[in-house]
Amino acid sequence: MLKFKNKTFIFPTIILAVTLLNGCKDNAATPMTKQAPVEVNIVTLKPQPVNLEAELPGRTAAYRVAEVRPQVNGIVKKRLFTEGSKINAGDILYQIDPAIYQTKLDSAKAALAKAKANEHSAQLKAARYKTLIHTKAVSEMDQVDMEANWKQAVAEVAAAEAAVNSARIDLEYTRVTAPISGRIGKSTISEGALVTAQQSAPLATIQQLDPLYIDVTQSSTEMLRLKKNLSSGLTKNSEDIHSKVTILLEDGSEYGQPGSLEFSDVTVDQSTGSVTLRAVVANPDEELLPGMFVRARIATGTRQEALLVPAASVSRNSKGQAVVMLVNSQSIVESRIIESAQNIGDKVLVNEGLVAGDQVITAGLQKIRPGVPVKATEQQSSLSGQIAQKTKPSAPVKQAE
Secondary structure (H helix, E strand, C coil), rough: CCCHHHHHHHHHHHHHHHHHHHHHHHHHHHHCCCCCCCEEEEECCCCCCEEEEEEEEEEEEEEEEEEECCCCCCEEECCCCCCCCCCCCCEEEEEEEEHHHHHHHHHHHHHCCCCCCCCHHHHHHHHHHHHHHHCCCCHHHHHHHHHCCCCCCCHHHHHHHHHHHHHHHHHHCCCEECCCCCEECCCCCCCCEEEECCCCCCCCEEEEEEEEEEEEEHHHHHHCCCCCCCHHHHCCCCHHHHHEEEEEEECEEEEEEEEEEEEECCCCECCEEEEEEEEEEEECCCCCCCCCCEEEEEEEEEEEEEEEEEEHCCCEEECCCCEEEEEECCCCEEEEEEEEEEECCEEEEEECCCCCCCEEEEEEEECCCCCCCCEEEEECCCCCCCCCEEEECCCCCCCCC
């Protein structure tokens, strides 16, 4: 009975082993084929002139700012403007009580009239003494004294006239006027308030909003790199291009008015390591207000032999380096590390790592890896702005023996 059970176990084992051997023979007889090429789109790099731009953060600032302060002491009788309104230079903003200054002016005028009367009398006496000296009716000393009295009276008239002018100016200062045209802010005082000459707190602030300053900052490192590129000839500068500034608003939209670069500061901020650049932009509708955050796109020059790759074709490796996939002369994919400079629209400017004629893969990246054969399709922009495609023949696929 035990012998029969062992035979029953052995027979199925033998059958299974024979089946596996037959399967191995069938697999060995089937030849292995090479992987079929993957279809991808490529762009053949060609050097082209590119206008380079730097996009810098900044804030708007009023073109002119005037803090209104009184120049005489007194009680404010009236406020003659509407807060937040536009005003013109010379408009009366506040009226200070003029009574005391009117009185001082009247007193100065009276003193002037008295001085003129004294001067006229002294002049007549001096002329009389000048005649009498010839007849020896008066002494020379008396004539000299009378001449001096007349000149003293003339000086007193001049002093009285100056006093009148000073009193008149003080009276005019009771009318506080706008020094510049612009938009005035809120008033810090109201009627009945006592103000003093040259006080520290302004009565109101006027800001000229058209045109407007744009103060942007550029790192000193970026500034040095730009200067090196210009000195080496890699980038060519044009005064006309360099002065153009495009303003980007907080929502990302482009401001409708172009700006121009005014100057670059000559001192680096020690706390931030940056240099301030100032641009001027028209603001006729007062769409921009002082203190707004904006970005300024400033032309920095032109690179004649620039290489651009589509931004979609650039990825990053684990070290953060920019990487693109290329198709070599054998239609095989290879990886290349590049040094990218800046984005220009939907493309990336390449500093190092690529040369003219390289074929960069732009589509189908998810289906490939280095060493994979591909069937490349040239993709380039036509004159009409549409995409034209041209198929590049791939290398023949050999069967593995």
